[in-house]
Structures are given as C-alpha cells and as structure tokens.
Amino acid sequence: MDTLIVAVRVVLSLGVVLALLWYLQRRLSRGVLAKGSINPVTVVGRQPIGQKASVVVVEVDGTRLVLGVTEQAVTVLHEKSLVSVSPSTLDAAVAALGSPDSAGTAFARSLAAATADDAAAVPTAARPAGLAGSILSPSTWRQTAALLRQGR
Template sequence: MDTLIVAARVALSLGVVLALLWYLQRRLSRGALGKGVANPVTVVGRQPIGQKASVVVIEVDGARLVLGVTEQAVTVLHEKSLSPTTTTTLDDAISLLGRPADSAPAMAFARSLETATATADDAASAQRPVASAPLAGSILSPSTWRQTAALLRQNR
C-alpha cells in the first residue's frame, strides 16, 4: 500500500512540474511570437581553417556573407545578394576563391562549402517550429524531442 501512495505522489509531482513548465513556456514565448521577433542572422555553414580561425557563411536580410573569423577580428570576405531563385553552386564557390576550377584545393573547399550549406539548410528547416502548432518549441512537443535526438546522433 505504501508503494502505491509513493507512486501516486511521484506521478502527481511530475504532473505539477510538467504543467508549470508548459505554463512558463506559453507565458514567455507569447511575447516573442506576438511581436513577430525572428532571428535576423542565420548561420549557413562554418569551416574551421586553423586552430583559432574559421570561415563562416551567414545570411542577413536576403544577403549571404562570407566572413573570416579569428580570435581578434571578424572580416567580411565576400557579400552576395540573394534572390529567391539564386542558389550557391560549386562553380560560384570556385569563382569566389579566384582560382582555376581544376585546382584541387579549390574543388575540395567548394565541395565542403556546398555540403555544409546543404546540411545547414536542412538542419535549419528541421529546427524551425511550426507557428500554428500549440506546442511548437515546447519541451512537450514531439518535434522538440526528435530534434534533440537528431542533434545527439549527429554529434557522436
């Protein structure tokens, strides 16, 4: 009989904690969703090129920027305005490098940039919650758990 009472208390406590989390999530996210606040900067891809340096591709207001990031500074390497039909291709990445298309380092970098861009686009589209779903972005949402599992699998 004592085991049944303890189990009921644990279940009730868990229910209260989940209800509190749900309430807080609804309360805190209402302000951001109501104001239409969106993340203006999207990281498309990142490629480390040294111990403390990397090349980052980001999108800001319809423009794609290639940034050189070091410990001391962030430098804009290239900027390209994107139209809805524009996509970055392997040839575009090679032309950004200023090397002949048959150069082995240029091809390797272009392939890794293309892969990173495709992977980042897929991940970004999978991580965007659907605004119409009542539990979107909540700890109670099944999509949140799927995204968490996918992230853990990716980092193995």
C-alpha cells in the first residue's frame, strides 16, 4: 500500500512540474511574439552534399544567398537580389520577341509572371518557417510527388 501512495505522489509531482514548464514556455513565447521580433533570416532550402557539407539557400532582407556550409566554414557561393518584375520589363520582353500576336508573347508574359511570383509573392514574415523542410510541409510532399512522377 505504501508503494502505491509513493507512486501516486511521484506521478502527481511529475505532472505539476510538466504543467509548470508548459505554462512558462507558452508565457515566454507569447511575450516574444508580442514584441514583434521577426527572424530576419529565412532558410529557403538545404541540400546535403556529403556527410558534413551542404548547400543552403538563405533569404535575408530581400536577398537570396547560396551558401556552402562545412564543419569549418561558411562560404557565399552566389548572391541574388529579389526584385519584382514591372510592366516595363514585360513590355521590353514583348518588344524583343516581336509582334504582340507571336507565340513568344505568351511565353514572355508567363516568364514575367513566374519571375514576379517567385520574387515577391509572399512577404518573408508571412511564410510558415516552422515547417520548411519538414515532412509535414506541403512543399516537401509536392517535391516528392514530382520526383516519383519523373521516375516513371
């Protein structure tokens, strides 16, 4: 009977400690979000190259950086500023391809639209950074389905 009482006390003590930790974590994280501190660095993607090396695409203040990451160093491989496509860029592409009725016009419009969507479709703060690269991320499942379709 004594061991049963001791076991119940241990379980109750553990439950109180876990509840206190959960409450403190929620309270502290809510305080950080209320202050509006947004992470200025977003990891767009990561591709492992070897056992201890990888290539990482990072977005910082409208600039995408391709970084080579090893145990000893981080090297900038490429840097690209994200700019939105203006209507003048579309007009220049149409003029370069010929008359407005040509087949190249549709291509130029779709290229300009795709570039605009890629560059500034969603602000960095609105992106769900928590699931990026996760098995729960919808983009991960889309990439997997695309790879499986290519293998057929």
